[in-house]
Amino acid sequence: MKRPLVLVGFCYLLTLAAAVYFGANISILLACVAILGFIVAMFEPKLRATGIFPIAFLTISVAFGSFYGFHKTVMEPVQALAGKDVVVEGTVCELPAKAYGRFYYVTEVNSISGKKVEHPFKIRFSAHNALNVEPYSNVEGKVHLFLPNGGEGYSSRSYYASKGIPLFAFLYEYEGVKVSPPTRKPPYYYALRLRSALLKSVRSILPPDEAGLINGVLFGDTAGLPQQVTDDFRTIGISHILSVSGLHMTTMAQLILMLLLFLKVPKRVASVIACAGVVCFMAVTCFVPSVTRSGIMCLLYLGGMVVSRRPDSLNSLGIAVLLISLGNPYAAADVGLLLSFAATLGLVLYSGKTAAFLNVKLDRIPKISPLVRGVNGILATTVWAVLFTLPIIIFAFGRVSLAAPAANLLELVPSTLMMNFSAIAAVMNLLSPKSFLAMPFALAAGLLAKFMLSCAYWLAQLPFASVSASGGFILLWLAGTILLLASAMLMKQSRRLYRNVALLSAILLFTGVLSHQVFLRDVTRLAVLDVGSTESVVLTRNGRAAVFGCGGFSSGPIKSYLQSEGVTRLDCLQPLTLSDEESKNAAELIRAFFPRRVLIQSDGLIDGFLQKELPNAAEVSTFHLTARLHLWDNTEVDAQWSGKACTARISTGGVSVLICPGDNLSELPPQWLDADVVVTNSMLLQMELLNPVCCVLSMDQEDLSKAGKSLNGKNTVITGGAGNIVFEIQENRTVKLRRE
Structure with a gap:
């Protein structure tokens, strides 16, 4: 067998x-089935011959x-x-992060309620106020422990398990928090301090958006990135640029090596120094799995230069993913690692061959040869990276x-660049x-960042x-x-057959998109979005849309859903509360979709965020107690x-839907209580007054468990971090319910 490490590494990852997807209990059964397959293969000469x-x-x-183990x-x-509510004592092992108005700390727990932990583990706890901590500070305080959202499979729980964080917590700050300075400073402490210094260095020389x-892009730190940018990058399929991976590691390794060779450093010495630089960059980017994979491959490549041997790229990829997988069986739950692996595999197998083929066909004018070859290289890289990562994107993100x-x-x-x-x-x-030496480089980087931001924004606005891949046709x-x-x-056959395959694939995709839109013609879709313990309902019909409720930590999920439905402008937008979060969303x-009408309770006009953006709406309608509006021809x-x-x-x-952000039904008109569908984010008082066909609880699992109540006989479905709930309503009162 020519490449045994490729077979072992790829099979293991x-x-x-598959184990992450099926869960632990099914995994042990599949392990037994695989053992039987191994026994059969060993006793069957034809299967045993190659060893594969x-x-x-x-x-x-x-x-x-x-x-399973x-x-x-x-x-x-x-x-x-x-x-459980416990007192934990632990060591902060990552830089603090801020998001959604809270501060987050990854901490290695050393003791719980005074009892030493036999096997220390990590938790991520949140607090309203910033703690005066640095990496490896000791923290002691009372917390409430809870699981991340989701269960087995590719969920938030599995993703954080890939990072070694099995539990979340929130800090009881009123109980008092004891913080003491670090008692030890391992090498990773200095890597984190360097990461913090570099982040601040970038922010000090560039405007906020570009910084x-x-x-x-450079460090994988998206805390200072506007949600709009993150949404745009995700919409147009380049969010991998914000996840530090092979592209970043290769760029840094090549930059270090190029600078050293430019300074006339011997090649072997430069390779050794570049290896040290790669390890430092891995540490500065917190050893995330995708970086570790690419870092190991870079180290193998540079090590080959030291001993004057050229490593095999496929073997290097197999070794890298095997080492990562052996260290943490949940590593495969990190979609970033899977995307990095798939993209690298596509580049190794086909990118070079495709670029060479294009060079033979197109590189015929010497004066523009470097430009043509550069474009061909980009084309080959883009095509195969997109193709190899496409299945993972579909199954992981559903779009x-x-x-x-x-x-x-x-x-x-x-x-x-x-x-x-x-x-x-x-x-x-x-x-x-x-x-002044840094300014030219900062200026060039800032201009390139501005171009990328503008390009992402305009591409994301395209219909x-x-x-969505949840419709089935994808x-x-x-x-x-x-x-x-x-x-x-x-x-x-000849290469012409592959061109025909590509053409047929494009025709299939276009036909699927078109037929999907025809199928949904004159069908009203009501989507209850998975935005946490609050409501956001999107109504779409024939390419037009209206949004009722803008809750959630950010407007990202609402934007993503609208963009996946091809919506570029809203017919109506109505916030349901006056909370700061909902007003901001x-x-x-309003800024992204220029609604034709905004319906808002009069007190909501005092919000500064809304005041700034309301001129982008064609019409603003206010009301004090009640309001009515007509949408399209049937709503x-x-x-x-x-x-x-x-x-x-x-x-x-012919179907009625009641959206209840409040918890009291007594003030509602009697006819409203006969709604076919009820959407709420709380256990309503006087719930017995309702008898819906379906009740949708728009809340996460943690709040649902705190409520401690059930809705027997109400045909309840829950968003709970598991996806959007979509009703497809036809004119004959036929309703289809699905989860996306």
Whole structure:
């Protein structure tokens, strides 16, 4: 066997990905099945001859078994603490982060309620006020422990398990918090201090938006990045640029090596120094799995230069993913690692061949040869990275960015140049603050960042820049494309056959998008978005949309849903409360979608965010207690203000939907209580007055468990971090319910 490490590494990672999806209990059964496969392969001469099947089955069995053992011995005992109030003492092991008005601290727990922990574990606790801590400070305080959202499978819980964080917590600050300075300062302490200094260095020499993007791209720190930018990058399929991975690691390694060789440092010595630089960059970016994968590959490549040997890229990839997977069986729950692995695999297998083919066909004019070859390289990289990561994106995010190919072509080179210029500027400014030497590099990086921000914004505004894959046709298109490609590979015909496959795939995608829109013609879709313990309902019909409620930590989920439905302008927007969060989200939606009408309770006009953005709406309608509006040709909306929140009743296609942000039903008109569907974020008082066909609880799992009540006989469904709830309402009162 030519590459055994490729077989073992790839099988191990992909098996762990399946184990994350199926869960621990099914994994142990699959481990037993794989052992039987190994035994059969060992006794069957034809299967044993190459060694591929016995090694593959054994690897699969070990991977499933290790996942089961890790979950049962490491994860479950810690997760059993969820729901308890305890006093923890631990060591802050990452830089503090701020998001949604709270401060977050990753802490390694050393003792619980005075009892030393036999096997220390990490928690991420939040606090309203910032604590005076630094990396490796000791913290002691009372917390409430709880599990991240989701269960088995690719959820928030599994994602944080990949980072070694099985539990969340919130701090009881009124109980008092004891903070003491670090008693030890390992090498990682200095890496974190360097990361903090570099982040501040970038922010000190560039405007906030450009600095936020550069820190996100260069260090993976998106805390200072506006939510709008994050949403735009996700919509057009380039959010991988904000996740530090192979592109970033390769760029940094090449930059270090190039600078050393420029300074006439011998090649072997330069390679050793570059290895040290790679390790430092891995530490500064917090050893996230995607960085660790690319870092190991870079170290193998540079190590080959030291001993005058050229490492095999596929073997290097296999070794990297195997080492990561052995260290943490939940590593495969990090979608960033899977995307990084898939993209690298596509580049290693096909990118170089495709670029060479394009060079033969197109590189015929010597004067523009470097330009043509550069464009061909970008084309080859973009195509194969997009194709190989597409299945993971569909299954992980449930959506496909049709703008991704164009976005990658436009953003890839600027992002690489921006990383180089900004890294030099950040280091120079750190060594000599506000030195004129750093300014040219900072200026170049800032201009490139501004171009990337503008490009992402305009591409995200295109209709169907991103489409939902939950409708089913995207999965059929993906399966059809894979089948066509497999058939072409088996037939081993000319390259023209592959071009025909690409053309047929594009036709299938276009036909699917078009037929999906035809199928939804004259169908009203009412989506209860998964935005936490608050409401946001989006009504769409024939490409038009209205939003009722803008709750949630950010407007991102609402924007993403609207963009996936091809909506570029809203017909109506109505906030349901006067909370600061909802007002901010409403203002961002007004700025992004220019609604034809904004319906708002009169007291909401005092909010500064809304005042600034309301001129972008064609019409602003205010009301004091009640309001009514007509949408399209089949929908009416009634609103009633209760003093704290606005209850809305939507009638469409003969079906009535009641949206209740409040908790009291006594003040509502009697006919409203006969609603077919009720959407609420709380356990309503006088719930017995309602008898809906379906009740949607728009709340996360933690708040649902705190409520401690059930809605027997109410046909209850819960968003709870599991996805949006969508009703498809036809004119004959036929309703289809689905989760996206």
